Amino acid sequence: xxxxxxxxxxxxxxxxxxxxxxxIRADAGALVTYATDATPxxxxxxxxxxxxxxxxxxxxxxxxxNEARVPVVPRGSGTNLSGGAVPLRGGIVMVLTxxxxxxxxxxxxxxxxxxxxxxxxxxxxxxxxxxLLFPPDPGSQSTATIGxxxxxxxxxxxxxxxxxxxxxxxxxxxxxxxxxxxxxxxRLVKDVAGYDLRRLLCGSEGTLAVMTELTLRxxxxxxxxxxxxxxxxxxxxxxxxVSRVLASGVxxxxxxxxxxxxxxxxxxxxxxxxxxxxxxxxxxxQDGDPHxxxxxxxxxxxxxxxxxxxxxxxxxxxxxxxxVLEARRxxxxxxxxxxxxxxxxDATVPRSRIAExxxxxxxxxxxxxxKIGTFGHAGxxxxxxxxxxxxxxxxxxxxxxxxxxxxxxxxxxxxGSITGEHGVGIVKLPHLERQLGAAHVALLRRIKxxxxxHGILNPGKLGS
Amino acid sequence: MSxxxxxxxxxxxxxxxxxxxxxxxxxxxxxxxxxxxxRINLMRALETGVLTEDDPSVLEESSFxxxxxxxxxxxxxxxxxxxxxxEWRDHMWRGGRRPGRLKALLWAVNRSSRVRxxxxxxxxxxxxxxxxxxxxxxxxxxxxxxxPAVSRSASRLAxxxxxxxxxxxxxxxxxxxxELERGNVLAHELGEAxxxxxxxxxxxxxxxxxxxxGGERVRELSxxxxxxxxxxxxGAPRTPPLRIGLQDSCHLRNGLGVYxxxxxxxxxxxxxxxxxxAAVCCGxxxxxxILRPDDSAxxxxxxxxxxxxxxxxxxxxxxxxxxxxxxxxxxxxxxxTRVLHVAEVLLGA
Numbered sequence: 014x015x016x017x018x019x020x021x022x023x024x025x026x027x028x029x030x031x032x033x034x035x036x037i038r039a040d041a042g043a044l045v046t047y048a049t050d051a052t053p054x055x056x057x058x059x060x061x062x063x064x065x066x067x068x069x070x071x072x073x074x075x076x077x078x079n080e081a082r083v084p085v086v087p088r089g090s091g092t093n094l095s096g097g098a099v100p101l102r103g104g105i106v107m108v109l110t111x112x113x114x115x116x117x118x119x120x121x122x123x124x125x126x127x128x129x130x131x132x133x134x135x136x137x138x139x140x141x142x143x144x145l146l147f148p149p150d151p152g153s154q155s156t157a158t159i160g161x162x163x164x165x166x167x168x169x170x171x172x173x174x175x176x177x178x179x180x181x182x183x184x185x186x187x188x189x190x191x192x193x194x195x196x197x198x199x200r201l202v203k204d205v206a207g208y209d210l211r212r213l214l215c216g217s218e219g220t221l222a223v224m225t226e227l228t229l230r231x232x233x234x235x236x237x238x239x240x241x242x243x244x245x246x247x248x249x250x251x252x253x254x255v256s257r258v259l260a261s262g263v264x265x266x267x268x269x270x271x272x273x274x275x276x277x278x279x280x281x282x283x284x285x286x287x288x289x290x291x292x293x294x295x296x297x298x299q300d301g302d303p304h305x306x307x308x309x310x311x312x313x314x315x316x317x318x319x320x321x322x323x324x325x326x327x328x329x330x331x332x333x334x335x336x337v338l339e340a341r342r343x344x345x346x347x348x349x350x351x352x353x354x355x356x357x358x359d360a361t362v363p364r365s366r367i368a369e370x371x372x373x374x375x376x377x378x379x380x381x382x383x384k385i386g387t388f389g390h391a392g393x394x395x396x397x398x399x400x401x402x403x404x405x406x407x408x409x410x411x412x413x414x415x416x417x418x419x420x421x422x423x424x425x426x427x428x429g430s431i432t433g434e435h436g437v438g439i440v441k442l443p444h445l446e447r448q449l450g451a452a453h454v455a456l457l458r459r460i461k462x463x464x465x466x467h468g469i470l471n472p473g474k475l476g477s
Numbered sequence: 478m479s480x481x482x483x484x485x486x487x488x489x490x491x492x493x494x495x496x497x498x499x500x501x502x503x504x505x506x507x508x509x510x511x512x513x514x515x516r517i518n519l520m521r522a523l524e525t526g527v528l529t530e531d532d533p534s535v536l537e538e539s540s541f542x543x544x545x546x547x548x549x550x551x552x553x554x555x556x557x558x559x560x561x562x563x564e565w566r567d568h569m570w571r572g573g574r575r576p577g578r579l580k581a582l583l584w585a586v587n588r589s590s591r592v593r594x595x596x597x598x599x600x601x602x603x604x605x606x607x608x609x610x611x612x613x614x615x616x617x618x619x620x621x622x623x624x625p626a627v628s629r630s631a632s633r634l635a636x637x638x639x640x641x642x643x644x645x646x647x648x649x650x651x652x653x654x655x656e657l658e659r660g661n662v663l664a665h666e667l668g669e670a671x672x673x674x675x676x677x678x679x680x681x682x683x684x685x686x687x688x689x690x691g692g693e694r695v696r697e698l699s700x701x702x703x704x705x706x707x708x709x710x711x712g713a714p715r716t717p718p719l720r721i722g723l724q725d726s727c728h729l730r731n732g733l734g735v736y737x738x739x740x741x742x743x744x745x746x747x748x749x750x751x752x753x754x755a756a757v758c759c760g761x762x763x764x765x766x767i768l769r770p771d772d773s774a775x776x777x778x779x780x781x782x783x784x785x786x787x788x789x790x791x792x793x794x795x796x797x798x799x800x801x802x803x804x805x806x807x808x809x810x811x812x813x814t815r816v817l818h819v820a821e822v823l824l825g826a
Contacts, residue, residue: 042534046515092494346553353488
């Protein structure tokens with residue numbers, strides 16, 4: 014489905030009557046800058062960029078595009094890592110960042126109502142101003158929009174204790190490809206009227222509908238928080254420590270790990286005094302009542318010690334806590350500075366299989382002569398194997414693709430997933446059927462058709 | 478059109494988009510094309526021939542960018558955006574594409590003799606004919622004629638600095654406006670005219686000189702005062718204390734990481750008020766306020782709102798471009814706030 018230039022011109026004229034010329038871009042320069050998101054090596058070629066400001070405008074543009082059978086790819090800030098916002102078949106990139114208002118923070122209903130283009134961090138700040146917490150905190154939260162986070166079901170560092178974005182979506186207003194507006198759920202914790210469409214839209218990657226308003230659950234903000242770190246000489250010790258921590262009656266808010274490649278890269282870059290001889294580093298954190306935080310950090314430290322941690326430290330001062338968090342935050346910057354191309358994936362396995370998975374990744378990297386560091390959310394098994402290479406080295410790029418294929422296969426073999434929080438997008442679509450099976454994938458296609466009979470929404474991705 | 482950019486600089490960007498919320502022009506338009514990541518995509522398209530230098534968006538965005546470098550401190554991959562922008566303008570603003578007003582401005586400061594002529598009214602700091610060994614106070618080019626009291630105050634605050642008369646422009650204006658090579662030559666000339674350490678009252682000059690001559694050769698004045706005197710400034714506190722706000726110099730903050738020093742000094746002479754947008758470009762941006770007055774005024778607006786809301790006695794600047802921009806803005810809005818350079822306010826002006 015590729016529209017001719019004349020068809021696009023006609024569509025542009027009709028869209029212009031709805032949202033005004035100043036909210037449409039069709040110049041070659043703008044189209045270049047909306048051809049990609051944050052995914053390496055994935056590029057499309059949009060024909061138009063439109064920036065609607067209201068649900069009515071979104072509906073009108075979708076109805077026109079549907080009639081003309083022109084693809085529409087919804088987009089927030091374009092921080093996607095699986096190619097979800099890349100306009101693979103051209104058409105319209107629909108940018109929702111002008112719909113950026115927090116409409117309400119309700120302390121009595123414990124909900125936030127907002128438009129999709131609000132940045133996730135802004136939503137968090139609006140909630141915090143009233144003593145409330147919106148827990149999902151993906152690494153891109155300072156830039157990413159809440160609409161994008163819902164569409165991709167973003168995770169983050171606090172998922173072990175608080176869950177992921179889907180656990181906070183109470184209500185959704187969305188526009189179907191036809192331009193019809195539907196609502197699912199609302200401000201209620203209990204609501205079983207109809208199929209749970211809000212859950213279906215969460216993680217639908219812009220292939221079913223365009224969300225134009227979200228009602229999100231909030232929690233009372235925790236009173237305090239604390240953090241610490243533990244070194245292990247072997248990865249398997251760290252993995253056993255994770256199991257022991259979780260069996261000790263503590264549910265930490267953060268339980269992150271770095272493998273030795275990541276520890277070395279961070280220390281080379283940030284010089285914060287990490288022990289580069291260690292095989293693995295666990296970073297843990299807890300929030301809540303100050304006494305409970307202290308007690309839990311002590312339990313976590315003891316569990317690590319019992320599994321052979323070579324060194325355990327609980328941050329005693331804000332400066333120490335900052336160093337601990339810096340160690341985790343600096344991983345991606347440090348790895349990405351080693352080579353021009355950084356491929357960051359998110360294969361996920363049951364917690365009990367983490368060591369097996371990471372050792373497999375390390376062996377694959379060695380066998381294929383690639384530099385791959387693995388870090389991630391040890392508490393929920395969500396790993397981030399990250400390859401750094403030179404894109405000019407075509408053979409290395411080829412080997413990296415092969416290795417990631419092997420990583421996905423291993424994740425499936427270990428009862429895991431090809432993607433924990435980044436989405437299927439373009440990159441993981443070829444691996445999807447292996448995980449879900451043919452009947453499941455066929456069902457996804459039928460669901461897609463029910464929402465979007467002409468296949469105009471983000472074609473070439475999920476359900477296509 | 479390959480060869481416009483240094484490949485290692487252009488390769489750095491991983492397109493994560495973390496720069497978007499930091500960019501003032503993206504804040505104005507909400508369009509990716511006028512964000513740092515978007516502009517890097519334009520640069521890449523220019524480099525690979527997907528777009529040409531005559532493409533209207535390429536032309537517009539190379540000029541619409543403030544060059545404030547607010548994208549650099551938030552970049553996880555360490556992209557040197559300021560260096561890329563210099564290379565971009567060096568290519569774009571050749572020949573007929575060069576803005577007319579720019580030619581006159583750069584001409585005026587292109588030779589040391591012309592710069593000295595700018596300072597002929599001689600109300601700036603007293604100079605000596607021969608250069609002693611450093612440290613030296615730099616007079617700047619436009620600053621010496623527009624704001625001569627700045628170097629006079631700096632000289633009184635730091636009498637140990639010698640002020641040789643034979644000094645021209647540092648070349649920052651050239652480097653930021655499409656004359657990269659001339660910008661480097663002028664910096665080296667100034668480095669020879671002022672051997673040893675150079676202390677400057679202009680954040681933009683400090684960053685440019687540090688980039689060409691090396692960081693160890695250059696100090697911005699507040700940096701120098703903190704290093705020399707600790708955080709105890711020479712000026713005496715006032716009663717009741719002045720309510721003082723600051724406008725950071727973009728290149729001083731984003732390029733050199735210097736922003737605590739002026740705050741430390743100001744907190745000692747008055748009640749320091751951190752404005753929400755103190756770290757955000759005021760829209761002066763070197764020649765920007767002259768080349769794109771309307772956009773520059775739009776960028777300035779939120780700063781003036783904040784100054785009015787905070788009801789400041791004094792708004793302090795650390796760069797002559799910001800001085801002019803804020804002085805004019807405050808006057809237009811008829812605010813009661815005075816705009817002063819950090820040297821002037823420390824001296825109790």
